[in-house]
Amino acid sequence: MDGHQDSPFRRFTELSHQYGPVFAMTMGSMPCVVVNDYDSIKEVLITNGSKFGGRPDFTRYNALFAGDRNNSLALCDWSSLQETRRKIARTYCSPKVYSSNYCLLDSISSNELDVFLDSLATVSVRGSECEVQLKQLLLMASANMFIRFMCSTQFEYGDPEFQNMVRTYDEIFWDINHGYAVDFLPWLKPFYAGHMRKLSKWSTQIRQFIMDMVVSKRSSYAKAVAAALDGASDQSRENNDYAADDDDVDEQEPTDFTDALLMSLRKEPGLKMNHVLFELEDFIGGHSAVGNMVMLALSMVATRPHVAQAIRDEAEQVTGGQRLACLYDKPDMPYTEATLLETLRFISSPIVPHVATEDTTIKGFKISKDTCIIINNYEINTSPAYWDNPEVFDPNRFVHRKFGAKPCIRKPEYFLPFSTGKRTCIGQQLVSGFGFVLLAGVLQRYEVKATAELAIPEARMALPPDTYPLILKPLDGSR
Numbered sequence: 341m342d343g344h345q346d347s348p349f350r351r352f353t354e355l356s357h358q359y360g361p362v363f364a365m366t367m368g369s370m371p372c373v374v375v376n377d378y379d380s381i382k383e384v385l386i387t388n389g390s391k392f393g394g395r396p397d398f399t400r401y402n403a404l405f406a407g408d409r410n411n412s413l414a415l416c417d418w419s420s421l422q423e424t425r426r427k428i429a430r431t432y433c434s435p436k437v438y439s440s441n442y443c444l445l446d447s448i449s450s451n452e453l454d455v456f457l458d459s460l461a462t463v464s465v466r467g468s469e470c471e472v473q474l475k476q477l478l479l480m481a482s483a484n485m486f487i488r489f490m491c492s493t494q495f496e497y498g499d500p501e502f503q504n505m506v507r508t509y510d511e512i513f514w515d516i517n518h519g520y521a522v523d524f525l526p527w528l529k530p531f532y533a534g535h536m537r538k539l540s541k542w543s544t545q546i547r548q549f550i551m552d553m554v555v556s557k558r559s560s561y562a563k564a565v566a567a568a569l570d571g572a573s574d575q576s577r578e579n580n581d582y583a584a585d586d587d588d589v590d591e592q593e594p595t596d597f598t599d600a601l602l603m604s605l606r607k608e609p610g611l612k613m614n615h616v617l618f619e620l621e622d623f624i625g626g627h628s629a630v631g632n633m634v635m636l637a638l639s640m641v642a643t644r645p646h647v648a649q650a651i652r653d654e655a656e657q658v659t660g661g662q663r664l665a666c667l668y669d670k671p672d673m674p675y676t677e678a679t680l681l682e683t684l685r686f687i688s689s690p691i692v693p694h695v696a697t698e699d700t701t702i703k704g705f706k707i708s709k710d711t712c713i714i715i716n717n718y719e720i721n722t723s724p725a726y727w728d729n730p731e732v733f734d735p736n737r738f739v740h741r742k743f744g745a746k747p748c749i750r751k752p753e754y755f756l757p758f759s760t761g762k763r764t765c766i767g768q769q770l771v772s773g774f775g776f777v778l779l780a781g782v783l784q785r786y787e788v789k790a791t792a793e794l795a796i797p798e799a800r801m802a803l804p805p806d807t808y809p810l811i812l813k814p815l816d817g818s819r
């Protein structure tokens with residue numbers, strides 16, 4: 341890997357051409373296996389997925405989650421607790437179209453888009469083009485969409501505490517999207533003491549914000565705490581610390597995700613306050629992924645004006661030029677959705693490493709328990725074996741057109757930006773919904789151009805917290 345620290349996935353691909361699609365390597369002191377083709381990736385994630393549900397025990401992951409990465413949804417090992425946490429999240433993260441939660445997603449995303457475009461109008465100059473630090477604004481819009489949906493509250497973009505929270509999440513997102521030598525060489529830990537302290541500090545700051553601004557204001561929080569105190573003094577509740585005192589509370593419908601999490605403390609044995617707070621923080625943190633992704637999609641479009649125009653044309657056709665596109669327009673605007681998918685393919689965002697939880701095999705090769713499995717989806721996203729002209733950014737590759745039928749999205753089975761199987765991403769519907777509204781909204785109002793600083797990462801979803809600006813020029817007729 342020497343000399344390839346900045347593009348490890350490209351290096352894995354080169355090595356796979358030399359050693360085959362499944363090869364073993366020891367990274368520092370950690371035995372790893374890299375899987376590079378769809379067949380073996382499918383074996384790890386689906387066919388044999390129950391044996392690959394663990395995550396690597398990186399020191400950084402522990403530092404971010406109060407000393408125990410099992411507090412985190414994405415970085416914990418598989419367990420019944422994880423199944424419970426995923427179950428609670430499902431109603432809110434994957435609402436069915438036309439359910440009340442989907443309807444809420446629609447109104448929140450449109451409403452926040454208006455707020456975002458208003459604040460963009462104050463920084464862009466009427467009629468002429470100007471450079472805008474768009475990422476910060478996109479992150480704040482996305483954060484408010486998540487917080488409104490999950491916590492029923494919202495913040496002003498000018499609020500310094502909100503700005504600080506958004507910044508801290510983005511710093512974490514940037515860090516987590518990187519590999520460090522200490523991940524594989526734990527004895528380097530003393531040299532990273534300052535870095536680990538910084539990670540713990542970020543995590544504490546986020547907890548403070550979420551507690552002060554969201555959770556502590558809830559009546560369901562007070563009830564959960566009271567039940568916990570009650571439970572602590574009652575030996576008969578040893579295995580169910582937060583069991584309900586009165587049936588009334590359990591019969592109430594949660595008002596939102598925060599409420600559902602706090603109420604689940606009284607219903608789910610084994611679930612502790614710390615678990616639900618970390619779960620809430622994890623999900624709110626999803627806004628960083630969405631903000632970074634939309635910034636990347638706009639960066640792609642900035643150097644490909646024909647893509648921007650095709651999105652505008654699609655929006656014009658669906659809205660009659662009378663309004664901004666909304667979530668319910670998504671099925672009628674496949675090209676816009678496809679632009680986000682093509683962005684994810686093109687930059688090839690990586691899959692979190694898995695770990696074998698027992699001795700097993702991949703393609704007949706023996707894999708020992710605790711081996712770290714690196715899934716090289718850079719190869720399946722960029723190889724000519726899977727795609728025509730993979731080096732060309734072309735959203736049309738995801739749009740299926742058939743004479744007499746409405747164009748629709750079609751994804752090949754080997755396209756796995758959100759992974760698949762039991763640890764698949766829980767946030768994909770929120771990503772495609774909020775991402776769609778933001779991307780379409782910006783392009784309906786602005787022409788977007790690149791500056792000389794533009795730098796698109798390879799096999800990485802995160803842009804640096806302080807990244808390049810984009811040039812915005814209001815379109816004729818827009819505010």
Ligand code: HEM
Binds near residue numbers: 623633
């Ligand atoms: C562009 C945005 C995103 C991309 C490309 C993405 C992709 C991924 C990938 C590849 C994984 C790893 C799956 C595996 O290990 O097999 C993952 C896990 C996860 N994602 Fe996302 N994600 C995105 C946004 C989000 C958002 C917005 C949320 C929350 C609302 C979210 C929540 C999660 C969670 C909780 C997991 C861990 C699941 C588990 O380990 O059981 N993601 N995501």
